[in-house]
Amino acid sequence: MTSEHSGHNNARPVILDCDPGHDDALAILLAAASPELKVLGITTVCGNTTLANSTRNALRLVNFANLGIPVARGAAKPLLREPSLDVPRVIHGESGLNGPEIPESPRGAVEESAVEFIVRTLRESDRKITLIPTGPLTNIATVLLAAPDVKDKVEEIVLMGGALLHAGNITSAAEFNIYADPEAAKIVFHSGIPITMVGLDATMKCVLTDDIIAEIRSMGTPVPVLAADLLDFYNSTIKRHYSEAGGSLHDPLAVAVVLDRTLVETRLMYVDVETQSELTRGETVGDVWGITGHHPNVEVCLDADGDRFFELLIGRLRAKWGRK
Ligand code: RIB
Ligand code: CA
Numbered sequence: 001m002t003s004e005h006s007g008h009n010n011a012r013p014v015i016l017d018c019d020p021g022h023d024d025a026l027a028i029l030l031a032a033a034s035p036e037l038k039v040l041g042i043t044t045v046c047g048n049t050t051l052a053n054s055t056r057n058a059l060r061l062v063n064f065a066n067l068g069i070p071v072a073r074g075a076a077k078p079l080l081r082e083p084s085l086d087v088p089r090v091i092h093g094e095s096g097l098n099g100p101e102i103p104e105s106p107r108g109a110v111e112e113s114a115v116e117f118i119v120r121t122l123r124e125s126d127r128k129i130t131l132i133p134t135g136p137l138t139n140i141a142t143v144l145l146a147a148p149d150v151k152d153k154v155e156e157i158v159l160m161g162g163a164l165l166h167a168g169n170i171t172s173a174a175e176f177n178i179y180a181d182p183e184a185a186k187i188v189f190h191s192g193i194p195i196t197m198v199g200l201d202a203t204m205k206c207v208l209t210d211d212i213i214a215e216i217r218s219m220g221t222p223v224p225v226l227a228a229d230l231l232d233f234y235n236s237t238i239k240r241h242y243s244e245a246g247g248s249l250h251d252p253l254a255v256a257v258v259l260d261r262t263l264v265e266t267r268l269m270y271v272d273v274e275t276q277s278e279l280t281r282g283e284t285v286g287d288v289w290g291i292t293g294h295h296p297n298v299e300v301c302l303d304a305d306g307d308r309f310f311e312l313l314i315g316r317l318r319a320k321w322g323r324k
Pocket of ligand 2: 020023024047048
């Protein structure tokens with residue numbers, strides 16, 4: 001299969017696990033536009049929207065941008081809890097990717113489930129693979145439960161989720177991806193796999209402005225114009241719901257960190273996930289002072305350079321899809 005996402009020869013193999021979702025869509029485009037990466041697949045999960053919608057949205061985006069990346073359908077609900085769709089529906093709309101009209105994809109998802117796809121791809125790969133989850137961690141946790149042998153084939157997990165010192169965005173204690181499936185997050189955080197947590201402490205520094213969206217739109221070709229239409233919708237709903245200056249681009253920062261770790265300031269520490277309390281469900285609790293005696297398991301992103309992040313994002317979109 002000829003594909004647009006192949007990257008250069010020694011490109012870093014990655015799998016995106018996501019719940020598109022507007023910012024997930026930009027994460028997919030950034031990864032596909034970056035020749036340092038070889039996107040082996042996109043796996044979908046219930047999070048911002050239903051599994052059916054997140055899968056449909058991933059397929060529509062891959063088709064529209066001619067990315068040639070296989071899409072595998074994942075979990076229809078969190079491990080133990082019911083989906084948390086109310087707030088995401090406000091942000092991302094009923095379809096999960098409201099705003100511009102995006103044609104249906106003539107191609108469907110692959111036969112394999114997300115878990116089967118990830119497990120087979122890891123087992124067959126002659127290189128370790130980086131997993132970049134940008135939704136609830138249900139699929140990743142299920143992979144680890146179903147096939148613990150594949151842990152050794154994971155280079156690292158760079159996930160968008162959590163919050164150390166920054167207030168949560170679904171409750172004041174928790175960020176949405178972790179809140180939606182805290183049991184899955186707990187399994188992943190305790191897996192022993194190297195984890196970088198790209199949480200709200202970093203992503204809330206990547207705030208969209210009308211000028212940024214206008215610069216993307218000015219590229220003038222179908223994919224950047226679609227991206228600008230998606231961002232206009234997302235920016236408007238975030239500003240209305242959170243009365244913030246602009247929408248933070250959470251998920252693409254996780255991809256950007258894989259591309260350039262200097263975009264963020266990180267600290268290695270022990271992090272656990274609250275699963276018992278309904279008040280603080282999904283809180284990512286970091287041993288900031290190193291007093292628990294537990295072995296540090298997560299590189300936590302404490303800060304990010306938002307300007308350099310947007311320079312990277314815009315530069316990649318222009319290089320890939322801007323007018324030649
Ligand atoms: O909290 C932000 C995260 O929740 C992002 O991944 C966004 O897409 C939503 O899934
Ligand atoms: Ca997401």
